[in-house]
Amino acid sequence: MTMWIGEQEIEDLAIGAALLGTGGGGDPYLGKLMVQKAIRKNGPIKMIDPTEVPDDELVIPTAMMGAPTIMVEKIPNGDESLKSLQLVEEQLGKKAYATMPIECGGLNSTIPFVVASELGIPVVDGDGMGRAFPELNMETFNIYGVNGTPMGLYNERGDKCLLTTLDNKMLEHISRGIAIRMGGACHIALYGMSGTDVRRTAIPNTISLCIKLGRAIRQAGEGKQDVIKAIEHITENSIYGKSVVLFQGKVVDVERRSTDGFVRGKAIVEGFDNFEGEELVVEFQNENLVAKVDDHTIAIVPDLISFLDLETGSPITTEGLRYGFRVTCIGIPTPDIMRSEKALQVWGPRDFGYDMEYQKIEEIYDTRREKV
Amino acid sequence: MTMWIGEQEIEDLAIGAALLGTGGGGDPYLGKLMVQKAIRKNGPIKMIDPTEVPDDELVIPTAMMGAPTIMVEKIPNGDESLKSLQLVEEQLGKKAYATMPIECGGLNSTIPFVVASELGIPVVDGDGMGRAFPELNMETFNIYGVNGTPMGLYNERGDKCLLTTLDNKMLEHISRGIAIRMGGACHIALYGMSGTDVRRTAIPNTISLCIKLGRAIRQAGEGKQDVIKAIEHITENSIYGKSVVLFQGKVVDVERRSTDGFVRGKAIVEGFDNFEGEELVVEFQNENLVAKVDDHTIAIVPDLISFLDLETGSPITTEGLRYGFRVTCIGIPTPDIMRSEKALQVWGPRDFGYDMEYQKIEEIYDTRREKV
Numbered sequence: 001m002t003m004w005i006g007e008q009e010i011e012d013l014a015i016g017a018a019l020l021g022t023g024g025g026g027d028p029y030l031g032k033l034m035v036q037k038a039i040r041k042n043g044p045i046k047m048i049d050p051t052e053v054p055d056d057e058l059v060i061p062t063a064m065m066g067a068p069t070i071m072v073e074k075i076p077n078g079d080e081s082l083k084s085l086q087l088v089e090e091q092l093g094k095k096a097y098a099t100m101p102i103e104c105g106g107l108n109s110t111i112p113f114v115v116a117s118e119l120g121i122p123v124v125d126g127d128g129m130g131r132a133f134p135e136l137n138m139e140t141f142n143i144y145g146v147n148g149t150p151m152g153l154y155n156e157r158g159d160k161c162l163l164t165t166l167d168n169k170m171l172e173h174i175s176r177g178i179a180i181r182m183g184g185a186c187h188i189a190l191y192g193m194s195g196t197d198v199r200r201t202a203i204p205n206t207i208s209l210c211i212k213l214g215r216a217i218r219q220a221g222e223g224k225q226d227v228i229k230a231i232e233h234i235t236e237n238s239i240y241g242k243s244v245v246l247f248q249g250k251v252v253d254v255e256r257r258s259t260d261g262f263v264r265g266k267a268i269v270e271g272f273d274n275f276e277g278e279e280l281v282v283e284f285q286n287e288n289l290v291a292k293v294d295d296h297t298i299a300i301v302p303d304l305i306s307f308l309d310l311e312t313g314s315p316i317t318t319e320g321l322r323y324g325f326r327v328t329c330i331g332i333p334t335p336d337i338m339r340s341e342k343a344l345q346v347w348g349p350r351d352f353g354y355d356m357e358y359q360k361i362e363e364i365y366d367t368r369r370e371k372v
Numbered sequence: 373m374t375m376w377i378g379e380q381e382i383e384d385l386a387i388g389a390a391l392l393g394t395g396g397g398g399d400p401y402l403g404k405l406m407v408q409k410a411i412r413k414n415g416p417i418k419m420i421d422p423t424e425v426p427d428d429e430l431v432i433p434t435a436m437m438g439a440p441t442i443m444v445e446k447i448p449n450g451d452e453s454l455k456s457l458q459l460v461e462e463q464l465g466k467k468a469y470a471t472m473p474i475e476c477g478g479l480n481s482t483i484p485f486v487v488a489s490e491l492g493i494p495v496v497d498g499d500g501m502g503r504a505f506p507e508l509n510m511e512t513f514n515i516y517g518v519n520g521t522p523m524g525l526y527n528e529r530g531d532k533c534l535l536t537t538l539d540n541k542m543l544e545h546i547s548r549g550i551a552i553r554m555g556g557a558c559h560i561a562l563y564g565m566s567g568t569d570v571r572r573t574a575i576p577n578t579i580s581l582c583i584k585l586g587r588a589i590r591q592a593g594e595g596k597q598d599v600i601k602a603i604e605h606i607t608e609n610s611i612y613g614k615s616v617v618l619f620q621g622k623v624v625d626v627e628r629r630s631t632d633g634f635v636r637g638k639a640i641v642e643g644f645d646n647f648e649g650e651e652l653v654v655e656f657q658n659e660n661l662v663a664k665v666d667d668h669t670i671a672i673v674p675d676l677i678s679f680l681d682l683e684t685g686s687p688i689t690t691e692g693l694r695y696g697f698r699v700t701c702i703g704i705p706t707p708d709i710m711r712s713e714k715a716l717q718v719w720g721p722r723d724f725g726y727d728m729e730y731q732k733i734e735e736i737y738d739t740r741r742e743k744v
Binding site: 159166168173 | 390512529530532533534535536538542545546548549553554581642
């Protein structure tokens with residue numbers, strides 16, 4: 001289904017993507033401003049369903065890579081992502097029919113709209129993570145056999161790089177080094193693929209889902225609906241599963257440290273209401289990875305764990321978490337395409353250093369409820 | 373003057389380049405074997421004078437980048453440098469008329485001959501350092517205005533990268549990061565330029581000079597001539613100045629540590645014969661940078677400081693220096709093109725962290741002799 005994306009939809013997208021971004025994916029503020037400026041200049045942007053891309057046409061996803069905090073200091077000119085896409089076009093000798101996001105997350109769900117607006121091409125409604133993840137090989141595109149290169153990298157100075165690797169693990173490894181040396185962050189285009197491959201490998205309709213979630217959160221903020229119920233309803237009617245409230249309470253401690261280019265740490269939340277007397281610990285590495293209540297794991301990557309402000313329903317990033325915040329922690333079952341054996345070999349708990357098997361959030365939740 | 377390079381010439385080139393490499397530039401062994409294998413397969417390789425390149429023809433220098441020690445463990449397939457050159461050719465839409473070295477040094481003076489042999493093109497007799505230096509912007513090509521990019525990088529796995537930067541300082545910075553992530557070392561092609569630019573910016577006839585020096589050292593080893601006199605004679609009749617014996621003695625201490633991708637340290641030599649009672653200290657950072665006798669600087673970068681084995685006359689790399697070695701330390705005045713104000717801003721003493729002005733080796737030597 002074709003949608004036309006205006007300034008309001010981008011506002012909602014940024015909020016919804018922060019929710020699916022599970023604490024990571026960067027602050028949406030800058031990306032949102034960039035798209036809104038583009039829309040004011042070029043009009044609403046066309047977003048198409050994966051089924052609308054002709055089989056042999058080329059889709060080139062675009063994104064930013066590196067530390068989102070650096071982006072805010074090195075404000076983009078606005079055409080870097082476009083230029084990274086053109087590097088890939090030149091190498092493939094073919095124009096892009098459309099672009100698309102590689103992840104749901106504050107920043108990277110908006111970048112492709114800047115490119116689409118400038119080029120007058122549509123954005124495909126879908127992505128390769130269905131959430132945010134820290135590495136570029138953590139993509140359904142990779143898991144289901146798309147070559148991530150040729151990859152274009154471009155920085156705000158105009159330095160550029162065209163990278164071709166034998167596999168997508170090396171893509172991540174080398175491009176991460178380039179992003180660091182390009183000044184800590186750069187703009188990228190990668191995983192160029194046919195319409196057929198988009199349908200085969202992408203997680204469909206995640207962007208329109210973000211917009212729906214964002215709209216619900218906004219309307220809840222305006223007092224029009226209960227945000228938790230709205231999120232439950234929207235996720236239940238998507239390829240994700242119905243969201244569950246994992247915990248409610250007050251943030252009493254946040255540990256956060258930057259190591260190896262990642263933000264690692266944990267948040268401790270003291271329960272109230274139904275969770276009185278219990279303690280929630282959420283461990284994160286850019287994104288929230290594991291949620292434990294009194295040492296029992298209640299949700300684990302790749303299922304989604306997100307914090308919402310209890311009053312406004314707004315998603316809170318790991319960067320934004322502070323002592324004293326009153327929060328709802330919700331969990332969302334990840335789509336089946338992200339739970340395959342192949343997928344769990346790339347983003348299962350062990351890939352983040354946890355010595356445990358993946359267990360579906362809804363199964364843990366049911367067992368836990370039975371006990372209660 | 374056209375020369376045909378056979379196995380013997382490569383043997384001599386490797387030795388002479390180790391001398392001009394001033395302790396750095398890597399072990400010549402592997403590069404030598406690779407060229408000799410190519411010569412056995414394809415016959416002698418043509419080396420041409422810079423004046424023989426037509427004005428508008430394209431010359432693309434080739435080299436290895438990264439830690440030479442890693443090269444010995446990740447033995448090249450032999451076609452990586454060739455492939456890096458082809459990346460640049462493709463980008464420029466033009467075939468290379470010839471290749472050439474970027475530096476005089478054990479390894480990188482031989483690599484272009486492998487490429488030339490495989491492609492059936494000549495090597496230009498010259499380079500961009502006239503010695504060895506640790507960074508890719510330390511090139512007369514850079515100093516006199518040639519853009520180093522598009523640059524091709526290729527590793528032994530087949531991962532590849534085409535890099536374009538706004539300046540050659542950024543070329544060095546980003547490509548160093550890529551080389552590290554490509555496994556610590558990779559093959560590169562860069563500073564593609566016209567015949568006119570080769571003549572304007574290259575240090576001419578350094579490769580044939582290396583061959584002459586290597587031959588002299590070999591013949592001295594066979595007892596046919598005095599190595600010091602031979603080196604004096606050859607350098608005196610080149611664009612370099614006449615070499616001088618800076619010191620003779622026994623190595624009594626070597627400090628060597630690897631930091632930031634460089635080998636840093638110093639060698640201490642106790643004098644004998646004419647230097648009895650004196651102590652020489654040579655500080656190095658991959659290459660020998662400063663020579664001091666009893667705390668008086670007697671030679672400093674970019675002039676050349678090299679150790680020769682006292683018995684055989686063979687050059688000794690900073691890696692190879694050991695306690696107990698009996699050595700001659702010689703200095704060679706660098707060509708004028710490397711002493712310009714512009715040049716000294718790139719590779720003067722301050723660029724290596726020394727808080728001192730450059731002083732020509734022959735001037736220090738004359739003053740010192742007057743005092744004695």
